[in-house]
Amino acid sequence: MEPIKIHLNKVKQQLDAVSSSYCVAKWQQVTIHLATGQTHSCHHPATHHIPVEEIIANPSALHNTKFKKEQRKKMLEGERPSECDYCWKAEDSPGHHFSDRVHKSADPVWGQPFLKQSSQMPWDADVTPAYVEVSFSNVCNFGCAYCSPDISSTIMQEAKRYGPVLLDGGRVDRDIIKLERQGRMPIPNREHNPYIEAFWAWWPTLYPKLKVFRITGGEPLLAKDTFKVLDWIIEHPNPELDLAINSNLGVDEKLLNEFLEKANYIQENNLVKSLKIFTSCDTWGNQAEYIRTGLNYKQWYRTLWDITLRYPALSITVMVTFNLLSIPRFESFLRDMLALRQAPSVSINNSGMRGVGLDFPYLRHPRYLSSLLADPYMLVLLDRSIQFMRHNTATYQYVDYHDGFYPHEVENLQRVYNIASAEWQGSLDNQVSRRDFYLYITEHDRRNGTDFKTVFPEIGYFYDQCKREYEESQAAREAVENKEE
Numbered sequence: 424m425e426p427i428k429i430h431l432n433k434v435k436q437q438l439d440a441v442s443s444s445y446c447v448a449k450w451q452q453v454t455i456h457l458a459t460g461q462t463h464s465c466h467h468p469a470t471h472h473i474p475v476e477e478i479i480a481n482p483s484a485l486h487n488t489k490f491k492k493e494q495r496k497k498m499l500e501g502e503r504p505s506e507c508d509y510c511w512k513a514e515d516s517p518g519h520h521f522s523d524r525v526h527k528s529a530d531p532v533w534g535q536p537f538l539k540q541s542s543q544m545p546w547d548a549d550v551t552p553a554y555v556e557v558s559f560s561n562v563c564n565f566g567c568a569y570c571s572p573d574i575s576s577t578i579m580q581e582a583k584r585y586g587p588v589l590l591d592g593g594r595v596d597r598d599i600i601k602l603e604r605q606g607r608m609p610i611p612n613r614e615h616n617p618y619i620e621a622f623w624a625w626w627p628t629l630y631p632k633l634k635v636f637r638i639t640g641g642e643p644l645l646a647k648d649t650f651k652v653l654d655w656i657i658e659h660p661n662p663e664l665d666l667a668i669n670s671n672l673g674v675d676e677k678l679l680n681e682f683l684e685k686a687n688y689i690q691e692n693n694l695v696k697s698l699k700i701f702t703s704c705d706t707w708g709n710q711a712e713y714i715r716t717g718l719n720y721k722q723w724y725r726t727l728w729d730i731t732l733r734y735p736a737l738s739i740t741v742m743v744t745f746n747l748l749s750i751p752r753f754e755s756f757l758r759d760m761l762a763l764r765q766a767p768s769v770s771i772n773n774s775g776m777r778g779v780g781l782d783f784p785y786l787r788h789p790r791y792l793s794s795l796l797a798d799p800y801m802l803v804l805l806d807r808s809i810q811f812m813r814h815n816t817a818t819y820q821y822v823d824y825h826d827g828f829y830p831h832e833v834e835n836l837q838r839v840y841n842i843a844s845a846e847w848q849g850s851l852d853n854q855v856s857r858r859d860f861y862l863y864i865t866e867h868d869r870r871n872g873t874d875f876k877t878v879f880p881e882i883g884y885f886y887d888q889c890k891r892e893y894e895e896s897q898a899a900r901e902a903v904e905n906k907e908e
């Protein structure tokens with residue numbers, strides 16, 4: 424058996440010795456959305472509301488809500504919380520594999536070291552978690568195609584102006600009324616936010632115990648609390664902390680420079696164990712700008728160069744939320760990334776890698792933008808990008824000189840291809856998703872003054888095909904309705 428599997432097996436035995444549903448992530452990992460007052464542990468279960476009366480009495484209720492404590496109790500007693508069905512499905516499926524319950528609990532930084540200690544706490548104890556991800560605000564200058572109004576203020580404004588996006592069969596996306604009903608409307612920035620107040624009341628207790636702290640958004644650089652965190656770290660170094668900050672790098676220059684200066688100071692003076700900046704881009708040029716409204720690709724790419732040249736100590740990773748629209752020009756995007764890696768003047772950063780890191784998580788929702796809809800022609804285009812990476816893999820992988828793509832990056836994109844190519848395009852899900860694609864893209868163009876077929880000439884035929892399928896299904900529906908009358 425491979426060493427990693429032996430290790431995971433051991434961790435599973437340790438978990439099972441507590442109970443068959445025990446998972447360290449419920450205690451030690453949390454994502455908190457302070458603008459909407461939502462929390463979840465881990466990121467798989469749906470978020471739940473944090474009652475204001477709970478945080479007034481106890482700021483750590485940002486993590487330790489009564490609801491979450493009930494779920495911990497269930498786990499200690501061997502009952503499966505239904506909110507964790509992501510893992511139960513994986514554990515009940517045929518074959519021998521490990522669910523995220525085991526993977527997360529095995530994490531050497533914030534999981535396994537806390538496995539015993541968390542299980543021995545009373546079920547209703549207030550836990551100070553080791554891994555915290557926080558969103559201070561939904562203020563964002565971008566409106567990405569796959570994002571939602573509670574995450575981006577730009578999309579919130581758009582939804583207020585145009586209403587929800589209508590999908591096939593009367594379903595809707597970007598629905599503010601639904602958000603209101605669910606209690607997930609963000610508290611406006613100018614108003615008092617009790618969740619942010621609770622966060623700062625909890626912070627002095629939380630910070631010394633943190634192993635991983637991630638700031639996400641909205642756009643984190645537009646939240647003053649992000650800078651407050653950086654200033655706090657400068658005053659109170661934490662050499663055990665892995666700090667990660669997301670940014671679209673599209674904010675004004677002054678703000679960006681202020682952020683980079685502070686981040687660089689923290690990195691160069693080793694005030695934390697590691698500092699990583701994550702930025703997103705899903706493909707090249709105007710196609711990337713179509714997906715991420717607000718992005719200026721050239722400027723974003725120039726900023727990446729600027730950071731790697733001016734701040735070689737800073738570690739940057741480009742997150743590609745790989746989706747259907749990433750496919751046509753992805754090779755051009757990879758060429759740009761390769762140029763960064765191969766530039767002789769780019770210094771080597773602390774991780775020993777040149778230029779930027781790359782990651783390709785693939786988009787799952789909304790399904791109508793996912794690469795699951797890729798047809799044979801798009802799969803050929805995607806395969807070309809993979810072959811381009813294979814022809815340009817790093818020459819030296821075990822010393823601090825890198826000049827190409829790393830094998831794990833190639834495998835990540837290959838995985839996207841494998842999943843997409845295994846899809847049966849005739850399935851009901853994919854038929855509905857193609858009709859949704861047509862409706863969404865048409866609405867996107869109307870709201871943003873864009874023209875899909877001009878921006879994506881390579882796959883204009885796909886839009887026509889989705890339109891045809893939608894019109895045929897509408898005609899069939901109408902025929903059935905007329906018959907019934």
Ligand code: SF4
Pocket residue numbers: 446447448449464465466467468506507508509510523524525527
């Ligand atoms: S059991 Fe799975 S879904 Fe639940 S907290 Fe653990 S990793 Fe997350």
